[in-house]
Amino acid sequence: MGYDFQAIETKWQKEWAERRCFEVEADPNKPRFYCLEMFPYPSGALHMGHVRNYSMGDMLARFLRKRGLNVLYPMGFDAFGMPAENAALKYKTKPHDWTWQNIEYMTSQLKRMGYSYDWRRRVESCNPDYYRWNQWIFLQMYRKGLVYRKTAPVNWCEPCGTVLANEQVVDGACWRCGTPVGRKNLEQWFIRITNYAQELLDNIDTSLSGWPDRVRTMQRNWIGRSEGARLSFRVPELDYTIEAFTTRFDTVYGITFIALAPEHELVRIMLDKMPAEKAKEMEAFVARCAAQSSIERSAVGGEKLGFETPFTGRHPVSGEPVPIWLANYILMDYGTGAIMGVPAHDQRDFEFCRKYGIGIIPVIQPEGEHLDGATMEVAFEGDGLSCNSGRFDGLPTQRAIQEMIDWGEREGLCQREVNFRLRDWLISRQRYWGTPIPFVYCPTCGVVPVPEDQLPVLLPEDVEVREVGHSPLLDMPEWLATTCPSCGGPARREADTMDTFFCSSWYFDRYCSPGHDKGAFDTKDTDYWMPVDQYIGGIEHACLHLIYARFFTMFLSDLGMLKVREPFTNLLTQGMVIKDGAKMSKSLGNVVDPTEIVEKYGADTVRLFILFAAPPQNDLDWSEQGVEGAHRFLGRVWRCVEDNLNDLKRHGTDRVPMAELKDPALRDFKRKIHSTIVGVTHDIDEEKQFNTAIAKLMELTNALYAFKPSDETGYRLQREAVDVLLNCLSPFGPHIAEELWQMLGNPGLVSTAPWPVPEEDALGADSVTVVVQINGKVRAKLELPVGLDEAKLREIALAEATVRERIGSATILRTIVVPDRLVNIVVKA
RNA sequence: GCCGGGAUGGCGGAAUGGUAGACGCAGUGGACUCAAAAUCCACCGGGAGCAAUCUCAUGGGAGUUCGAGUCUCCCUCCCGGCACCA
Numbered sequence: 001m002g003y004d005f006q007a008i009e010t011k012w013q014k015e016w017a018e019r020r021c022f023e024v025e026a027d028p029n030k031p032r033f034y035c036l037e038m039f040p041y042p043s044g045a046l047h048m049g050h051v052r053n054y055s056m057g058d059m060l061a062r063f064l065r066k067r068g069l070n071v072l073y074p075m076g077f078d079a080f081g082m083p084a085e086n087a088a089l090k091y092k093t094k095p096h097d098w099t100w101q102n103i104e105y106m107t108s109q110l111k112r113m114g115y116s117y118d119w120r121r122r123v124e125s126c127n128p129d130y131y132r133w134n135q136w137i138f139l140q141m142y143r144k145g146l147v148y149r150k151t152a153p154v155n156w157c158e159p160c161g162t163v164l165a166n167e168q169v170v171d172g173a174c175w176r177c178g179t180p181v182g183r184k185n186l187e188q189w190f191i192r193i194t195n196y197a198q199e200l201l202d203n204i205d206t207s208l209s210g211w212p213d214r215v216r217t218m219q220r221n222w223i224g225r226s227e228g229a230r231l232s233f234r235v236p237e238l239d240y241t242i243e244a245f246t247t248r249f250d251t252v253y254g255i256t257f258i259a260l261a262p263e264h265e266l267v268r269i270m271l272d273k274m275p276a277e278k279a280k281e282m283e284a285f286v287a288r289c290a291a292q293s294s295i296e297r298s299a300v301g302g303e304k305l306g307f308e309t310p311f312t313g314r315h316p317v318s319g320e321p322v323p324i325w326l327a328n329y330i331l332m333d334y335g336t337g338a339i340m341g342v343p344a345h346d347q348r349d350f351e352f353c354r355k356y357g358i359g360i361i362p363v364i365q366p367e368g369e370h371l372d373g374a375t376m377e378v379a380f381e382g383d384g385l386s387c388n389s390g391r392f393d394g395l396p397t398q399r400a401i402q403e404m405i406d407w408g409e410r411e412g413l414c415q416r417e418v419n420f421r422l423r424d425w426l427i428s429r430q431r432y433w434g435t436p437i438p439f440v441y442c443p444t445c446g447v448v449p450v451p452e453d454q455l456p457v458l459l460p461e462d463v464e465v466r467e468v469g470h471s472p473l474l475d476m477p478e479w480l481a482t483t484c485p486s487c488g489g490p491a492r493r494e495a496d497t498m499d500t501f502f503c504s505s506w507y508f509d510r511y512c513s514p515g516h517d518k519g520a521f522d523t524k525d526t527d528y529w530m531p532v533d534q535y536i537g538g539i540e541h542a543c544l545h546l547i548y549a550r551f552f553t554m555f556l557s558d559l560g561m562l563k564v565r566e567p568f569t570n571l572l573t574q575g576m577v578i579k580d581g582a583k584m585s586k587s588l589g590n591v592v593d594p595t596e597i598v599e600k601y602g603a604d605t606v607r608l609f610i611l612f613a614a615p616p617q618n619d620l621d622w623s624e625q626g627v628e629g630a631h632r633f634l635g636r637v638w639r640c641v642e643d644n645l646n647d648l649k650r651h652g653t654d655r656v657p658m659a660e661l662k663d664p665a666l667r668d669f670k671r672k673i674h675s676t677i678v679g680v681t682h683d684i685d686e687e688k689q690f691n692t693a694i695a696k697l698m699e700l701t702n703a704l705y706a707f708k709p710s711d712e713t714g715y716r717l718q719r720e721a722v723d724v725l726l727n728c729l730s731p732f733g734p735h736i737a738e739e740l741w742q743m744l745g746n747p748g749l750v751s752t753a754p755w756p757v758p759e760e761d762a763l764g765a766d767s768v769t770v771v772v773q774i775n776g777k778v779r780a781k782l783e784l785p786v787g788l789d790e791a792k793l794r795e796i797a798l799a800e801a802t803v804r805e806r807i808g809s810a811t812i813l814r815t816i817v818v819p820d821r822l823v824n825i826v827v828k829a
Numbered sequence: 830g831c832c833g834g835g836a837u838g839g840c841g842g843a844a845u846g847g848u849a850g851a852c853g854c855a856g857u858g859g860a861c862u863c864a865a866a867a868u869c870c871a872c873c874g875g876g877a878g879c880a881a882u883c884u885c886a887u888g889g890g891a892g893u894u895c896g897a898g899u900c901u902c903c904c905u906c907c908c909g910g911c912a913c914c915a
Contacts, residue, residue, distance in 0.1 A: 214909070217833045221911045228915080246915060259915090302913065329913040339915045347830095348913045421914060539909080612853070613841060617834095619908095621841065629853055632868095639868085692843065695852035702852090705869085771848050776896040778848055816895050822847055826895050 003638040005602030009735040013114055021751055022065075022073065022116040026512070026528040030070040034529050035061045036508055036568075038537030038545070039076045039123070042102035043083060046109045048577040048584055048610070048622065049538070051594045055607040056574060056616055056690065057536050058115040062731035063684050065116075066755040072529050073116060074511040076123030077103050080131075080434045081500045082160060082176065088465040095433040096461040099126055109595065113603045114734050116751070121514040125503035126433070130510060132456030133520035134502055135438040137552075139449055140559055146192045149447065153263070153332075154426060156184035161469055162430045163188060165499060166423045167222075167544045175544075189428040189437060189496065193551050197223055197420040200550055203566055210570035212617070215542045222543040224421025229405050231340065231414040233258055233313030233322065238269055242313050242324070245335035245419055248345065249408060250400035253389040254363035256353065257341035258313050259306070259327040262289040264337045267326065270309055282307055282326070289328045304329055304352045316413045317390075327352060335419055343379065344371065350379035363388045364397060425548070427499040432463060432471045434497030442484035442491040451485050457493070471495055504545050505552040508532055508567060520561070527563055535568040542573075572688060575619040577610075584622070592622055604733035605631040611690040611732060633698055634736055637729065640704050641722055641740045648722055649745055651715035658762040666717060667766060669707050673721045674762040676700040680728045681755070694732060700725050719744075727756050772797045773824040779806050790817040797823040 016022065026032075037057040040050055054075075061073035084095035091098065103124055110117070123130055141147045155164040157174040163186060168175040193200075201223045204216050228247035235242060242258060260266060267286060271279045285307040305328040312321035329348055330339055343353035344362040353360055360373035366384040383397035392400055392407075408414035428437065436457040438450040450457055460479050463472045473479060473495040484491035510516075512525035531553075546568075553567040576583050579590040597606050609630035614620040641648065661667045676696050683693035700721065709715045723746065730737035730750045741750035765786055770793065772780040780802050788796070794815050797803060803825070810827040817823050 212834090214833055218910050221832070224911080224914070226914070244915080248915080304913080327913095329915095331914070334914045336915095342915090346913095346915070348915080351913090419914080421911090542910080615842080618842090623841080623854070625854055626841075633853085635868090689843095691841090692852080695843075698852055769848075773847085773896070776847090776894095781848070814895070816847095818847065822896090824847080824895050 002642075003635055003736070005604060005634075005736070006599075008739045009112075009114060009603050012735045012738045013111060015738075015749075016114075016116070016751065017111075017119075019749070021749065023118050023120060024070055024072055026525050027070055028528060031068070032072065032529060033064045033069040034072045034508075034532045034534070035064065036073075036511075036532045036535050037075070038535075038541065039078050039504070039507060040106065041081060041083070042077045042079050042099055042106055044087075044102050044105070046106055046113075046594050048592055048594055051113065051606060052577055052610050052620065053536055053538070053574055054110065054113065054115055055610050056572065057534075058113075059607070059611060059690060059731045060534060060536075060684070062116055062734060062751065063755065065751075066727075066731070066753065068754065072121075072511065073118060074121040074123070075110060075115070075117040075119070076121075076507060076511065077106070077125065078500065078504050078507070079103060079124045079126035080497075080503055082162075082431060082433070084433045085431065085465050089467060094461065094463065095465060096126070099433075100124075112598060113594075113607070116734070121511050123507050123510050123514070125435075125500070125507065126459075128456045128458055129515070129517070130507075131435040131459075131503065133506075133510070134435040134498060135450070135455050135457060136452060137506065137520060137556075138498070138502070139438060139452060139455075141191060141555065142449055144555075144558070146195065146555070148190050148192070149187055150190055151185060151187040152190075153183045154186050154188055155181045156186075157181055160431075163426060163428065165426045165501070167425075167501075167547070168499075188426050191425040191427055193425045193548075194420060194422055196551050196554050197225070197422045198418075199554060199565070200422075200547065201225055201420075203550070207566045208571075211568075212571065212573055215539065215546065215571060215573060218542040219547060222422065222547065226419050226421075228417060228419065229408060229414040230336070230417040231316050231408070233316065233324075233340075235266075235311055235313045235324070237311055238266070238273060240266055240269060242266060242338050243336045244338045244340050245417060246340055248342065248401070249405050249414060250386060250389075250392070250395075250397060251342040251345045251363050252317055252340070252404065252408075254342040254344050254361045255315060255322055255340045256343055256359045256361060257349075258322050258324045259330050259339050259341050259349075259352070260324065261330040261332040261337040262286040262326050262328065263332040264326075264330075266338075270311060270324075274310060278310060282309065285326060289326075292328065302329070304348065304355060306352055306356050308356070316408075323358070325352075325356075325358075333423065334421070344373060344376065345379055345381055347379040347381065350376070361388060364400075425499075425551075427502055428496035429499055430471055430495075431497055432465065432473055433459075434500060435459070435502065436473075437494045437496050437498055439494040440482055440484060440491040441494065442487060442489060444489055445484055445486040445491075448484055448486045448491070454485065459497075471497075473497075501545060501548050505548045506556065508549075509556070509562070520556075523561055526561070530562060531564045531566060532568045534570045534572065536572045536574060538576075539573040546571075572616055574616050575614065577622055578619045579622040597627065601627055601631045602634075602735070604634055604736050608634065608694065608733050612694040613691070615689055615691050633701065634733055636701055636705070637725065637733075638736060638740065640701065641726075641743065644718065644722075645743065647709070647715050648719050651712060651719055653719055653723065653746075654716060655720050655759075656713050656716050658759060661713070664766065666714060669703065669717055669721070670762050671765065672700060672703045673717075673724050674758040677724060677728065677756050677758040678763065681758075684731075690732075697725065697729055697732070700728075724756050726750055727753060768820045770797075770820065771822040772800060772803050773822060774803070774806050775826060776824060779803055786820055788819065790819060793817050793819065793823050797825065 035057055037053050061071050065071045079099050084099045087098045088095045155169050157164055157179055159177050159179050169181050173180050204219055208216055226247050228245055229249040230245050233242040307326040309324045311324045313324055315322050341349045343349040343360040362371040362373055364384040365387050366380055371380055386392045386395045386400045392404055436459055438457045440448050442448050465472055480493050482491050482493050509521045509526050512529040513521040516522050549567050554565055556562045557565050582588050584591045609627045613626050658670055679696045680693045683689045704721050709718045726737045726741050737750050767783050767785050770782045770784050771778050780800050794817055807827055813826045813828055815825050
């Protein structure tokens with residue numbers, strides 16, 4: 001009858017759904033496991049990257065379920081976002097309709113793959129039942145002082161018509177559309193994620209040992225902590241104090257100038273107090289810097305531009321005047337936007353001073369050298385001994401930093417300070433298809449939060465998206481107009497919506513309590529299910545979603561809603577799916593549609609291929625020949641059951657214990673069965689090497705083909721092998737395993753059958769190949785019984801004819817014996 | 830520049846410091862067939878040899894070790910992240 005994968009797969013998908021095999025409830029008496037995948041954006045159809053991600057997760061979920069764990073394995077959709085608006089424009093539809101259509105279609109595709117989700121828990125972030133809790137959480141953040149509005153130069157993406165968070169600017173360009181990002185001054189909503197910078201950083205080392213090093217490093221870099229001191233320069237003429245941050249307070253005696261960012265607030269004050277002519281020049285300089293793109297301005301080795309102001313600040317230690325300059329390489333959004341210029345020990349300052357003829361004073365001497373400010377060619381940024389630094393002369397750099405800051409703090413010259421590269425999270429988006437920010441503007445009361453009992457602020461669904469430079473919400477006076485919750489007077493709704501990363505920062509909590517309407521989730525559920533034990537997704541979220549989600553978890557924990565501080569215990573970042581040397585993408589036209597492949601080969605084949613072709617972290621080269629190979633393997637499994645079905649059924653499932661087996665061939669075969677269980681379990685559970693787990697199943701299949709039973713014992717062993725093979729195969733190719741399991745008359749479903757347990761006495765070998773080496777080179781291989789002691793092994797090895805011949809007249813210096821493994825004879829001619 | 834990860838057959842990739850190349854793809858030969866496909870069986874890193882076998886080989890160079898793809902140091906190249914961050 002052959003392997004009719006289409007019929008089999010639809011049959012079992014229906015069966016699993018009807019039997020509700022994969023629906024789970026929190027049960028404190030059962031050991032739990034939370035297996036999570038990054039939920040997809042409902043872009044229209046699944047792509048191979050999704051299939052890879054979810055095939056890994058499903059395999060794990062099925063495996064762990066069989067091992068007796070109560071496995072939460074949910075799926076949902078990250079459904080707000082720009083593409084829906086673009087699609088609405090293109091196809092003359094509504095974002096709401098387009099999105100929901102895609103959600104339903106992609107759900108059907110996921111079901112066709114046979115993934116074992118608990119579908120009752122599906123979450124859609126565009127559903128008011130979900131986003132009302134976005135609004136609620138946002139209000140809690142507001143209450144805790146984590147939300148603020150600020151007019152600031154923000155990253156602006158013109159094609160997207162909206163601002164971007166820092167995390168969403170990649171190489172100076174928009175993370176979604178790739179357009180270079182501009183600057184715009186806007187009043188926007190921010191979240192103080194920086195309040196959590198230290199914990200976000202600390203936990204990388206203490207709590208994220210289950211994450212790849214790569215991601216941990218990326219987050220560490222992104223948060224970017226640096227320790228140092230804040231010091232100030234008094235500017236008496238302007239009655240102003242310039243604050244600056246430095247990590248090198250030990251170089252304070254080497255200051256020869258002060259540099260400000262052209263956007264620094266002091267610039268305006270100085271302009272007012274300057275002769276008109278000079279002020280004009282300075283304004284021109286500021287304008288010139290403003291015209292430089294962010295990429296230009298932050299390019300390494302970019303040209304340093306400076307402008308000398310007619311003012312001076314007082315050196316914090318000596319009180320001497322220090323010239324104040326404006327410089328294009330000083331960034332307003334790091335530190336204080338002002339620096340102490342130490343050209344001798346900072347390469348950027350050095351280049352600046354050489355260009356503008358500012359003095360250079362070395363205050364650290366490297367070992368065995370003597371630096372002279374007049375002749376130095378590069379700044380010395382390493383460690384050495386302090387000089388020209390008064391009482392600190394002669395101190396080694398690391399000590400100098402500490403002792404000088406201690407002294408500075410005592411004298412009131414500086415304060416220890418820690419700076420982070422991480423910026424607050426800008427969450428407003430000037431887009432329609434997102435969660436409305438629950439605030440109103442009242443002419444009397446100002447910016448007023450919408451009371452919790454009035455949530456959700458519903459996003460109107462019946463809108464027409466038009467190609468205009470602003471959100472369609474602004475064209476809906478009936479939606480915008482509201483009353484002030486505070487005074488009851490007329491007010492206007494906030495028309496900005498939230499960054500969609502807000503939605504994806506807590507969806508995994510919501511999965512724990514589907515449909516809960518008393519809160520974002522029920523703590524009874526999250527107390528049981530959280531944290532996520534295994535999270536699987538793409539590396540591209542290393543500094544976006546994975547930082548935001550960690551922050552949310554800390555915040556919700558501070559509210560007392562979560563018991564955990566970190567959401568994801570183990571993280572697996574899967575590689576991309578590549579074809580013809582490039583990532584599959586529509587623009588390159590190298591996309592392979594999963595649906596077509598599933599029709600041609602079946603879901604089991606696709607799953608198997610995608611897990612077998614490469615280790616999870618590596619990129620995976622799509623190869624239709626490889627797919628055929630996977631299909632061929634499943635065909636072999638099928639035939640090896642179908643062709644022997646009568647024999648396999650006739651002899652029953654009673655196992656023959658190892659102790660009763662005498663024939664070495666049978667004993668070997670029994671061992672193969674049980675070492676497969678051990679190996680596959682190890683590869684999945686400990687190594688997360690799904691490719692080698694599959695390789696071991698292929699080996700067992702090959703052994704089954706080579707095995708020709710001749711008696712009752714042999715047939716029973718064959719049945720044992722087939723049952724183990726199907727059981728271990730079922731997480732990878734669940735449909736075919738289920739069908740064959742049933743054909744054999746096994747009770748129940750293989751999906752819910754316990755994972756096989758290896759028989760201990762079927763693992764140890766009767767004999768082993770002992771390698772005889774001479775000076776580390778393999779010279780003989782001996783098949784010997786297990787457990788011989790060192791002396792015996794040495795004796796046997798030395799007695800071997802080829803070995804004796806090899807040694808000849810050479811002197812044996814020593815012999816290393818590793819029992820059951822090798823004998824290494826060290827000789828000297 | 831700094832940080833992280835890599836480099837193994839024609840290809841994807843295996844190898845607790847102990848037989849390098851599991852498993853698969855591609856390839857070669859055979860069986861079955863009128864023939865092909867499918868399937869089954871065998872071979873499949875380089876060099877030498879009729880063969881047994883020998884020899885070289887895990888990016889390059891040193892080192893530790895009885896023994897190194899694996900550990901240490903240096904170098905080359907590739908991938909990823911951060912970067913005029915004070």
